[in-house]
Amino acid sequence: MELNFACKYPFTEEGKQAIKENNIQINDEITERGVKRIVDALNRVQRTANPVHISDQLIEIGSYGAARMMLAHLRNRYLSNKFAIAEAKKASSLMARETKENIKRLQNELGVVPGEFEGKVVVPLEVYVKFSPRSVDYRLINRNVKEGHVEVSRREVLRLMEEAVKMKVEDIGLFPNAPEIVKKYSVKLMKLVPKTAPSKMSFKEGENPPCIEKLLETAKKHENLGHQGRWTLAVYLINKGVPYEKILQIFSNFPDYDERVASYQIKHAINRGYTVPSCGMLLSYGLCIAECKIGNPLRWKTWKRKK
Numbered sequence: 001m002e003l004n005f006a007c008k009y010p011f012t013e014e015g016k017q018a019i020k021e022n023n024i025q026i027n028d029e030i031t032e033r034g035v036k037r038i039v040d041a042l043n044r045v046q047r048t049a050n051p052v053h054i055s056d057q058l059i060e061i062g063s064y065g066a067a068r069m070m071l072a073h074l075r076n077r078y079l080s081n082k083f084a085i086a087e088a089k090k091a092s093s094l095m096a097r098e099t100k101e102n103i104k105r106l107q108n109e110l111g112v113v114p115g116e117f118e119g120k121v122v123v124p125l126e127v128y129v130k131f132s133p134r135s136v137d138y139r140l141i142n143r144n145v146k147e148g149h150v151e152v153s154r155r156e157v158l159r160l161m162e163e164a165v166k167m168k169v170e171d172i173g174l175f176p177n178a179p180e181i182v183k184k185y186s187v188k189l190m191k192l193v194p195k196t197a198p199s200k201m202s203f204k205e206g207e208n209p210p211c212i213e214k215l216l217e218t219a220k221k222h223e224n225l226g227h228q229g230r231w232t233l234a235v236y237l238i239n240k241g242v243p244y245e246k247i248l249q250i251f252s253n254f255p256d257y258d259e260r261v262a263s264y265q266i267k268h269a270i271n272r273g274y275t276v277p278s279c280g281m282l283l284s285y286g287l288c289i290a291e292c293k294i295g296n297p298l299r300w301k302t303w304k305r306k307k
Ligand code: SF4
Pocket: 209, 210, 211, 212, 278, 279, 280, 282, 283, 287, 288, 289, 290, 291, 292, 293, 294, 295, 296, 297
């Protein structure tokens, strides 16, 4: 059992085994550390703890388990998603400087095993589809696909692995009979969660077309949204005259929200005066969910008045 590996990658089988073999029991110290792990994730603080002493390594591994117990108890999608993104990013930065041998172990564990085809690095199509991020660069139409394999760069293999870690960590089951200590620290955790205000997205019912309502709903539920969805939402709101601050507040609900990036994107769209993509374009992005026959979501009110 290699505790160092389990400590760096507690989501692996090694991590589970470390808990079992060392009989790590949940206690105040471990749970407190678990709370910190989640709060760090919410605040985007990346701490790649690398404890040397065995007792500290065990606490570190245990804190991951404690964090998951609290998340399973709370069943708060926003928290689970934020936690998964942070753990995946942490793992990714560690994997970037990992030994070849450990990378192979992780690839096998995560199911992202690259191969070679005609001298290029490739991954099986189904693996690519499952783990590729929702970004235009990763769309299959922009990729070299041959005989069931997709060509990828070494950096992209790492990105697929990061996504696989995120999905693994996010997969938190039910925890119906949480012990008292988990309940106690879950209450403490919720007091530390920064209060964003999804309820302040006050749009009147029917004010926006179905596609936009869906995008707003995604933000409200603190779920992730791909680049095109965010872009469409931003330019729609800008064109509707929604103030910059309110758009930023809506975007702050996305689990991977980065104020600097979001602020830049919104300001850039405002300055350039972009307009909303047509319904046909949104259909090709997979964002159209109704047949309003208005040509562009911005015509929603005009269309309603004519009816
Ligand atoms: S038809 Fe246009 S406005 Fe209606 S849901 Fe589709 S994209 Fe949105």
